[in-house]
Amino acid sequence: MINFNGDILANESKFLNHNNRGLRYGDGLFETLKVVNAKILFWEDHYFRLMSSMRILRMDIPMEFTLEFLEKEIISLIKTNQLESTTARVRLNVFRDAAGYYLPENNDVSYVIEAVEIENPFYVIDESPYEVELFKDYYVEPGLLSTLKSNNRIINVVGSIYASENEYDNCLLVNNNKNVVEALNGNVFLVKGNVIKTPPITDGCLNGIMRKQLMNVLESVEECELKEESISPFELQKADELFITNVITGIRPITKYRKKQFEINVAKNIIGKLNVKVRLS
Structure with missing residues (x-):
């Protein structure tokens, strides 16, 4: 119904x-x-x-x-x-x-x-292989309209078909400035050392609800330094971890991008804190 x-x-x-x-x-x-x-x-x-x-x-x-x-x-x-x-x-x-x-x-x-x-009333980490690639056929336009969860999601549809045809689990979208913006179904976070980066809203990424929740969690983790900064595609292969966030799955670790294999240590560490936030909300 x-x-x-x-x-x-x-x-x-x-x-x-x-x-x-x-x-x-x-x-x-x-x-x-x-x-x-x-x-x-x-x-x-x-x-x-x-x-x-x-x-x-x-x-x-x-x-x-x-x-x-x-x-x-x-x-x-x-x-x-x-x-x-x-x-x-x-x-x-x-x-x-x-x-x-x-x-x-x-x-x-x-x-x-x-x-x-x-399934899954609480957020859990899926450790199964998850490979992504850049989707560069079309670009996200930096600006306010791109941050809205509107019915205009054709780039996500075409990107999802591209990922399926090429046997990727997901793709990362880039904007007109060639910076990584988000995944097809959520925001993206990059971990390098103790620094965790996520693209700023001004780059054109979705103003995600889980993005906001996770940023609040990370700001309280003393061993991490959270930055809202543009992410260049060149940074992806130098990262220690990459993960995608959305309200349904919570945190989805990326395990492979091209020849780079990623860890999932930070994702495991913060998933418990995210679930605590859920219970208290």
Whole structure:
């Protein structure tokens, strides 16, 4: 079952038409949420990112779109799908609901919520081989729009197909300045000695929720020095570790890039601290 503007519909329901602006122009935003035992992890951060993104895209925010209202809608769907005692992946999609061409006739919005069951209520380190490569067919444009979790993810789609065709587990995206920005499905962190780097938002990386949580964790680790700095592709093969972060998997270590094999010591060290943060949130 899904939630469309507050109505619970069957998954196979045909409730969107050819005028949908999310389909026609990618005129929408989404949040990917992890819900454990009917609790939304990092919900306030997700909510305020969504509100900020809607303002940037000049969408009208309905009066009822409060933190409490959307949380209630999400949890209601979780219970409808009988997922309240397990772990679920939820997608909250907001799109401009108006006729028009590039110029919408108004800035009203609609929303869709969907939920599926997943494993692992807590974050664990997957130590299996995980190889990445640079995706250089197309580049990320540095700028504010690139930091939004919008429906415009075509570079992630094409990059994922490229990775599959070439038997890579993931790819790293680069921007017009040829700096590493992020992975196809999350932010990237590089470890060299006691320095941990992640690209700054100004480079065009997604303003990730897990990125924010992990940066907060790392700032409290005395033996690590956290830096928000651009990462050159030349740094990758000199790194001790590389890992990807997102809300669903937490931390995913990269084990190989070209001929370079990476350690996973730092990732193992901080995963416990991340889980503590989850329990306290």
